[in-house]
Amino acid sequence: MRNKELGDLGEDLAARYLSAHGYIILARKFRCRSGEIDIIALDKDVLVFVEVRSRSDEEHGMPYETINSEKRRHIRRVALVYQARHGLLDRDSRFDCVSVVFAGEDNVKSIELIKDAFWS
Amino acid sequence: MLAKIESRSVLGIESRKVDVEVDIAGGLPSFTIVGLADTAVKESRDRVISALKNSGFKFPPKRITINLAPADIRKEGASYDLAIALGILAANGELGQELAEGMVFCGELSLDGKLRPISGVLPIAMGLADSGIRGLVIPRGNSREAGLVSGLRVYAAACLRETVEFLRGNARIDTVSAEGPCADEAPLGTDIDFSDVKGQWHVKRGLEVAAAGGHNVLMIGPPGSGKTMLAQRLITILPALSAGEMLETTKIHSVSGLLSGGNHLVSRRPFRMPHHTVSYAGLVGGGSRLKPGEISLAHNGVLFLDELPEFRRDALEALRQPLEGGEVVISRAASSLKYPAKFMLVAAMNPCPCGYFTDPKKECHCTPPVIQRYLSKVSGPLLDRIDIHLEVPSLKYKELSGKSRGESSAAIRERVDAARTAQKQRYEGLSIYCNAHLGSKDTERFCCIDKEASELLKLAILELGLSARGYDKVLKIARTIADLAGSGTISAEHISEAINYRSLDRDLGF
Numbered sequence: 001m002r003n004k005e006l007g008d009l010g011e012d013l014a015a016r017y018l019s020a021h022g023y024i025i026l027a028r029k030f031r032c033r034s035g036e037i038d039i040i041a042l043d044k045d046v047l048v049f050v051e052v053r054s055r056s057d058e059e060h061g062m063p064y065e066t067i068n069s070e071k072r073r074h075i076r077r078v079a080l081v082y083q084a085r086h087g088l089l090d091r092d093s094r095f096d097c098v099s100v101v102f103a104g105e106d107n108v109k110s111i112e113l114i115k116d117a118f119w120s
Numbered sequence: 121m122l123a124k125i126e127s128r129s130v131l132g133i134e135s136r137k138v139d140v141e142v143d144i145a146g147g148l149p150s151f152t153i154v155g156l157a158d159t160a161v162k163e164s165r166d167r168v169i170s171a172l173k174n175s176g177f178k179f180p181p182k183r184i185t186i187n188l189a190p191a192d193i194r195k196e197g198a199s200y201d202l203a204i205a206l207g208i209l210a211a212n213g214e215l216g217q218e219l220a221e222g223m224v225f226c227g228e229l230s231l232d233g234k235l236r237p238i239s240g241v242l243p244i245a246m247g248l249a250d251s252g253i254r255g256l257v258i259p260r261g262n263s264r265e266a267g268l269v270s271g272l273r274v275y276a277a278a279c280l281r282e283t284v285e286f287l288r289g290n291a292r293i294d295t296v297s298a299e300g301p302c303a304d305e306a307p308l309g310t311d312i313d314f315s316d317v318k319g320q321w322h323v324k325r326g327l328e329v330a331a332a333g334g335h336n337v338l339m340i341g342p343p344g345s346g347k348t349m350l351a352q353r354l355i356t357i358l359p360a361l362s363a364g365e366m367l368e369t370t371k372i373h374s375v376s377g378l379l380s381g382g383n384h385l386v387s388r389r390p391f392r393m394p395h396h397t398v399s400y401a402g403l404v405g406g407g408s409r410l411k412p413g414e415i416s417l418a419h420n421g422v423l424f425l426d427e428l429p430e431f432r433r434d435a436l437e438a439l440r441q442p443l444e445g446g447e448v449v450i451s452r453a454a455s456s457l458k459y460p461a462k463f464m465l466v467a468a469m470n471p472c473p474c475g476y477f478t479d480p481k482k483e484c485h486c487t488p489p490v491i492q493r494y495l496s497k498v499s500g501p502l503l504d505r506i507d508i509h510l511e512v513p514s515l516k517y518k519e520l521s522g523k524s525r526g527e528s529s530a531a532i533r534e535r536v537d538a539a540r541t542a543q544k545q546r547y548e549g550l551s552i553y554c555n556a557h558l559g560s561k562d563t564e565r566f567c568c569i570d571k572e573a574s575e576l577l578k579l580a581i582l583e584l585g586l587s588a589r590g591y592d593k594v595l596k597i598a599r600t601i602a603d604l605a606g607s608g609t610i611s612a613e614h615i616s617e618a619i620n621y622r623s624l625d626r627d628l629g630f
Contacts, residue, residue: 046181079148090146094181116181119149
């Protein structure tokens with residue numbers, strides 16, 4: 001399985017997982033000049049920006065460990081763009097992270113949701 | 121929402137009001153602290169987040185801005201943690217803003233929400249006394265220190281949760297009862313006493329005179345003659361600290377963070393003995409985070425400089441102004457601070473680099489230029505501020521092995537106390553409180569000598585080469601000796617003893 005396919009599959013799974021947990025998905029793969037946010041959703045009143053990370057196995061560390069400070073900065077900037085475009089700058093917001101670990105083809109080992117994963 | 125909580129910062133040894141303003145707004149979650157805060161204050165963000173969560177409060181994922189006003193004074197240390205945490209709760213609507221009105225909060229939070237003791241509680245409490253505030257909340261570890269102050273209600277809290285419940289009216293925190301400063305029950309100097317020192321009668325008498333008149337002392341002698349031992353025992357014969365002096369000295373120790381454990385009050389005169397490698401800032405105060413130096417820590421006590429010529433020249437020269445004025449002003453581009461520094465200087469040195477120049481038995485290997493260079497490290501202006509010079513000879517075998525013990529510190533202190541009382545009465549209404557601080561005009565006025573004594577003094581100037589500078593000093597020392605003897609006028613014997621204490625004015629043969 002190629003990396004892109006793995007990532008897309010992971011995002012689909014994450015979106016389904018979030019819906020099942022009461023999130024309302026507003027956008028997928030929101031893109032602007034600064035970068036991309038995988039999923040934008042509403043958790044009750046709070047606007048949530050979700051980064052999905054997928055790994056084919058756990059041998060090289062957990063997926064969420066790969067969100068470094070630069071990635072956070074990117075996400076933050078894109079989040080501001082989204083808020084600005086939709087007039088939501090004052091809305092309570094949060095950054096969540098979903099990490100999906102596969103064990104071989106199509107075989108999901110674990111899905112983990114980390115709420116309030118980081119702060120700007 | 122906006123909330124405002126009052127806290128205090130310490131500048132020098134005074135406290136200033138600091139308002140902690142917290143604004144919580146929607147938007148991307150962030151946490152910013154503004155208001156000229158240093159690293160320790162910026163780090164309080166992580167402490168506050170954890171402390172709030174671990175105390176069972178919700179931490180809002182919102183845009184939080186903290187302002188420490190006024191913005192023009194530097195904020196240092198972790199003592200704003202408590203105020204910041206309460207501000208966040210108030211701005212978040214978990215704690216009514218009116219509940220914290222008129223209260224002042226200071227304290228460092230640990231990650232589990234407990235309050236850790238901070239430095240500088242005494243100046244904060246003293247600054248708030250009789251100011252009409254409803255109360256001061258401090259960490260429990262600082263309660264005894266704050267208890268020295270009366271005229272305000274102090275609440276010593278153990279943790280953040282307790283503070284909040286107390287403000288909500290659900291819990292009680294007892295006010296700290298004001299004890300006021302009182303001296304230790306244990307008699308002064310149980311561990312060290314003047315009777316420990318064998319022989320050296322002349323030096324002991326010299327130190328007694330110094331203690332009685334507040335004179336600065338320089339001891340010169342070969343290694344191992346007991347200079348350090350004698351200096352350490354000087355504080356045991358100085359009069360006890362008054363309540364005001366205790367508070368002042370404790371304030372300085374509080375700001376420096378030197379009060380911990382059971383030691384909440386400096387009740388004995390401090391004895392500071394900095395190593396000769398001490399830096400300029402370490403001695404007079406300063407540094408990037410302005411802190412009191414050794415001379416301020418020795419306030420109302422003794423500053424002992426062992427191996428005087430080994431000290432850095434710039435550090436020694438910086439002593440001149442504090443020796444004169446009793447305080448030190450540290451000026452920086454951003455601010456200038458004043459620390460009190462009223463201390464008795466006791467210095468010790470060898471007569472030459474090898475140390476045995478004045479020793480009758482051991483041979484000295486130093487050449488005259490080497491000795492000259494060694495002695496010239498101590499500058500004239502500094503020597504000028506030292507009244508009493510004492511030669512400390514090495515002990516003879518007979519004195520060492522002898523069983524005879526000298527006078528105890530308590531006996532000497534009685535005489536010193538009497539002499540100090542006499543001075544206090546004489547200088548009532550003046551800003552002088554001991555003989556060492558007499559100006560040249562005052563010397564003329566208060567140090568009247570009889571005819572015989574003036575003859576002797578004249579002889580000393582002519583025959584012994586006593587300098588003009590030495591003249592005033594001799595009079596002042598003689599005044600102290602007369603006070604010790606309970607005599608109103610200065611007689612010849614007082615003058616002759618005083619001349620003995622000016623050995624550097626006479627040519628020692630250096």
